[in-house]
Amino acid sequence: MRRAWWKEAAVYQIYPRSFCDSNGDGIGDLNGILQKLDYLQELGADVLWLNPVYDSPNVDNGYDIRNYRAILSEFGTMEDFDRLLSEVHRRGMRLVMDLVVNHTSDQHPWFISSRSGRNSPYRDYYIWKDPSPGGGPPNNWGGCFGGPAWSYDAGSGQYYLHLFTPEQPDLNWENPAVREEVYDMMDFWFQKGIDGFRMDVISMISKGGYADGPLRPDGLYGDYTGQCANGPRVHEFLKEMNRRVLSRYDCMTVGENSAVTPELACRYAGFDEGELNMVFHFELVDVDGGETRRWEREHSWKLTDIKRVLTRWQTILDGRAWNTLFWGNHDQPRPVSRFGDDSTEENRVRSAKMLALCLYLMQGTPYIYQGEELGMTNTRFTGIAEINDVQTRNAYWERTERLGVSHEDMMRVVNYISREHARTPMQWTDGANAGFTVGKPWIALNPNYPKINAQRQLGDPDSVYHFYRKLLSVRKKSDTLLYxxxxxxxxxxxxxxxxxxxxxxxxxxxxxxxxxxxxxxxxxxxxxxxxxxxxxxxxxxxxxxxxxxxxxxxxxxx
Structure with missing residues (x-):
């Protein structure tokens, strides 16, 4: 098998808002990440993946981008970013950015111009359609976060498509000018020296059938994946992206691919396909219905289902494409609370280690989400007012108000599956605010931080942190574990x-x-x-x- 640095690396995912605050405003920032680089290097991280740090109104915590070539002021400046990148490289590590090009913010200059009138030169940068014959949306697609996927613009008498929030209008990848803008922006960041991209919902950039009328019965959530994932031109677009930009750099690319199967992964990330290096699939985190039945009342999983999923991906991709290995990320609850046992300290520590050993010794690139190396757990929410996440809030109101689900039942689901669990601040010490900030944290801390924190585990050779260090070291030294x-x-x-x-x-x-x-x-x-x-x-x-x-x-x- 052909060797590659990204196959042998371990990736550490950083959610900047919740990682480390350097200036006391309660929000994590780039200089906070800079302060923790030695910690990450000691852990054994080779690649740092940053969730979006671009200028954004933050409707969806950075996944609604207003300016692709500027840093959100809460995170710092472009000079801060350049310094961080330089220090990452000085330590022999690499840095990967989040690429969000399925949609922009509705405050992006392109969209502001696009909605100014049908004659705007940017009108075709987005997907605009006339009302249906009955006067409503072009079809009955629902958005990923609830509600319809179309919003009406009274000024032009048309609807625009947004698979996520109304503030995140979808780009029209059928327009060559859009693709040119994206490729030029990607080149801007590569010229700065970054080492690759994680590509947000990249399998949705080619839409199929969005002008063809009703697609499914009305419901809380539209089946957008059936028409918007793995669309008719997605491979054409990605091959073009690779040819125009990616192939010019020694970079790492990983796509977030909805509704992807192992067979499809071999098209997106096949060694000879000329598209991506890897894809994230969601079959593993759907063994309990966490993707397809996220907000239903009951969740359970079986070990045989986990085996079935992982074995399919390990065997079908072997020799053809490369796997990603992850239990959690910024969109998932904490793995030790979901697949392990956080009911006692002894079980938490042992199950956190077990989960890491089980998955990260398979073939593929490990992705460690911040705090997993400490065995951080889910927190507990008592009411929806404590939740910032737009997906969780929308689901709560739709299911309690439209379906009559009780507050208690809905909060049980939220406390199991909400992605808000992954966004509580990183637990660095047992001091004030877990050492995350000297100010007021933007989101409440998990109250168990006095017992679960990096400072305590660094001094304990039997901790989850030190087990991760040993595991990553063992993996890197073994060609058998790598290949x-x-x-x-x-x-x-x-x-x-x-x-x-x-x-x-x-x-x-x-x-x-x-x-x-x-x-x-x-x-x-x-x-x-x-x-x-x-x-x-x-x-x-x-x-x-x-x-x-x-x-x-x-x-x-x-």
Whole structure:
């Protein structure tokens, strides 16, 4: 398999608003990130991915961009960004930006001009349609965050498309001028020296059928993925982007791809396709309905479903494309609260380590979201007034007011699945405001920060943080873990996830107990006495049962 730096790297995702505040205004910023670079380097992060830091009105926390070539003043200045980039590179790390080009802010100059009249030279930068014959929207698509996906502009008598909030109008990628603007902007950042892009909802840039009338029965949420994801020209557009911009740089690209399958991933990120390096898929975080049934009252998952998803992606992509490995991100709740057990301190620590060992020793690039290396947990919300996230707020009001879901039932769902959990501030110390800020935090802290924080874990060699350090070090030193083939063992077990990685004459066995109780298990023949690479208990099981949340990796050669 062809080697590449982005295949061997570990990526650390930073949500700047919640990472570290350097000036006391309660909002994380670029200089705050700069202060923590040594921490990230010590952890073993090779690449830093920044969620959007561009100028924005912040309707959707930076994913509504007003100026692609300016830094939001709350985060600092372009000079601050340049200094951060220089210091990242000085430490031998790389920096990846978020690319948000499915839509802009409605305050972007392009859209301001576009809605000024049908004769505007920027009118065709966005998707405008006449009303339906009945006088309503062109079709009944619903937005991702609730409500209709079309907003009426009385001045021109047309509707514009927005798959997210009305303040996030979708760009018209059918217009070559739009694509030229995007490519030029990307080149601007590459010329500054950045090392790649994570591409927000990139599989939605080619829309299909948006003028063809009603597409589905009316409901709370429109099935936009069926017509707007993986559209008819998306691969054409991405190949053009690669040819015009990406191929000119030694960069890393990862696409956020809705409704993507392993087979489709091999088109988007196939080694010889000339599009992207990797894609994020959402099958893993949908094993409990977290994507397709996010706001329903009941959520549960089975280990066999997790195995099925991961095994499909590991086997189908092997030799054809490259995997991304992640349990969580800024749009997901905390993994240890979702797939592990945060009910006791002992279970939290062990299950956080187990989850990391299980996933990050597979083939692919690990993505660690800020705080996962500490085992940060979900917080608890008592009312919707505590929530800033537009997706969660819209879902709460629609389901309580239109469907009659009770406040108590809806808050149970929010406390399980809301993406607001990932956005509480990073927990650095047990001091005031967890060391995140000396001011008032923009969002409430998780009250467990006196026990779960970086300062405490840095001094504890048995902490989740130090386990992550060891795990990333072990991974980077092993070609078998980087490039070896995956084979699932015990596919029907609902307690134990075990697999092998094999390359040449070397094999590595990974064993994980996903339960908080003992699980029956005996090592396969030939593995007794094998070299221990890593264990969350310090030593692997030696009998016929795994201890609660036990996880280890063994290696043998020949």
């Amino acid at each position: 070896g083939h995956y084979q699932l063992l015990l596919p029907d077990s609902e307690e134990v996830y075990t697999y092998t990685r094999t390359l040449g004459g070397e094999q590595i066995l990974v064993v994980c107990n996903f339960t908080g109780k003992e699980a029956a298990y005996s090592l396969p023949g030939g593995w007794a006495g094998a070299e221990l690479l890593l264990s969350n208990y310090g030593n692997p099981c030696s009998g016929t049962a795994l201890r609660p949340f036990e996880a280890f990796a063994l290696r043998h050669s020949g």
